[in-house]
Amino acid sequence: MRAEEGGGVGGARPRWRLGAEGPGRRPAGVVPEPPVPDLTPQPPEPAPPPAWEQALEESLAFLRRRLAGDYTVDEFGFDQDLTDSVMLPALRPLYQKWFRVETIGMHHVPAEGGALVVANHSGTLPLDSMMTAVALHDDHPAKRHLRMLGADLVFRLPVIGQLARKQGGTLACNPDAERLMTSGELVGVWPEGFKGIGKPFRDRYKLQRFGRGGFVSAALRTGVPIIPCSIVGAEEIYPKIGDLKPLARLFGAPYFPITPLFPLLGPLGMIPLPSKWYIEFGEPIRTDEYEPADADDPMLVFNLTDQIRETIQHTLYRLLSQRRNAFLG
Structure with missing residues (x-):
């Protein structure tokens, strides 16, 4: 067939x-x-869970880890689990919604290895350091944690001192800074100290003295890059127009600020004004071209310190010239 x-x-x-x-x-x-x-007919893809349900799930997972002791704390007291799960989420609304922080030059911050971020300090309360830490974690591709160096007064304060340690802060001294950078950590320093953060509003964006350059010596000994960081917007959150020195001495503080809203409005005066922020990370200054012994050369340390200060100051002026309004940007 x-x-x-x-x-x-x-x-x-x-x-x-x-x-x-x-x-x-x-x-x-x-x-x-x-x-x-x-x-x-194919079954529809399941809808993602609502935000509140995901947040609740993460909170319960965090509580289980804390109760089970399933977390680590390094030799400086840094608790990464607590920082990522509690501290950074608490600061994030300020960063994203209130100050609307924009970062510039994040590619200048290395994705790994030790480095030293040097920034200007202002704002009456040190919110600028906290916002810089959020920026480097949230906006950097490597989600880096900033190990902040602070004055001894910070770590003597009840609760605040313990939280600063948990977030990765440590005393602003060369041995601690060098150990952190040698181990590959990203370290942040605000060399103006209380002179910068507590200066009058009329002196806003005018950098104060950068100390003796101890941070430069630490970078030279470890060979890590120094990254200038310029912060615009922090000066306007608590405009300091006066100082109650008797109260400052009573509390053992470097100053007791008077602002247009504090202490006139009491606790409400502690709410920061919603200024628009810009944080710019400049081109790194290399230190691996020097020998560790050069850290003891006072002229070299002075010249590098002055170079970093001038870089930050000029960047501040440039950012200010491009800003139309302190609150609208």
């Missing part, structure tokens, strides 16, 4: 004739029938 006359298996018509080409082989010029599409 010829193939074209036969019914095939079960009487079905074959898709092409079997001829000289042999069984199972497609003759030249014959196009196969297109496959029948699968019209079976």
